[in-house]
Amino acid sequence: MSSINAGLEESLRKKIIDEPQMVLDDPNVMRALVAGNERSMGSNIVDMRGLAMERLETRLDRLEDTHRSVIAAAYENLAGTNQIHRAVLRLLDPESFAGFMEVLRGDFCDILRIDAMALILETTQEEAGAAVERVGDVLKFTEAGFIDGYLSQGRSFGGERSVLLRQIDTAPARIYGEKSASLRSEACLKLDLGSGRLPGLLVLGAEDPGQFTPQHGTDLLSFFAGVFERSMRRWLS
Structure with a gap:
């Protein structure tokens, strides 16, 4: 051979x-x-060239991992932006408050990829007796002061913040109705409904505990909250 x-x-x-x-x-x-x-x-x-190659390979692996993470984050941000844009366009469609509520009761949860949603409006003490809580429905009426209490839950909550993201062990049935038992995270969007009016609150609930956490950015949801509250002012004027 x-x-x-x-x-x-x-x-x-x-x-x-x-x-x-x-x-x-x-x-x-x-x-x-x-x-x-x-x-x-x-x-x-000792092969110094071999050692140098090993170190370069390790650095290259780290750079590739970082690159993949950056690309994944960029795609996630783009997907989130598209979601919010679709939701905003749906908010602009209705020509009446009844139509606005039908949008919220319709495919709005699917657009935002959430499992539950509720719109909370506070009433004055005199109106509270006549207000009706619609358990299982999107629209909820509560007594004045309920929203700040729900947001803080005994902890400090900055008044300038309009969005709160958090994980939850149990969600109140008063807000989420029959879906409350399965929810593990939520986004709370505090709404400024205009001068002389009590605040409102839009809550978005998710079964995934990692969907809304304090580590996530709130820029997109803050923008969405601004559009939502302006839409509400239009119907309340």
Whole structure:
């Protein structure tokens, strides 16, 4: 048997000579070649070039992971922006308050990819007796002061903030109705309904505990809350 055949098949040898990039682009092959070279040099010789290559490979792996994370975050932000845009356009469609509420009762949860939603409006003490809580419906009426209490839940909540994201163990049936038991996170959008009016609150509930967390950005939801409250002022004027 010839020395070429004993060491390397002629077809494989020719393939490598014709297309060396095939070997150079394969990290596993290159790693095996470097390891074989180190073994041939003996244990008392340090291959600085090999060590440098290992460090460069580690840095390259980290850069690739970071690149993938950035791309994934960009796609997620784009998808979130498109969701909010679709929701805003749906809010602009109705020509009456009844139509506005039908939009909220319709496919609005699907557009926002949430599992439950409620619009909470406070009433004055005199009106509270005549107000009706519609459990299971989108629109809820509550006593004055309920919204701030619900947002704070015994903790501080900055008055300038319009959006609160949090995970929840149990959601109140008073707000979410029959879906309350399955919800694990929520977004609370405080609404300024205009001078002389009590505040409103739009709550978005999700079964996924990771959908709304304090670590997430609130810019898109703050924009959405601004559009929503302006739509509400239009119907309340």
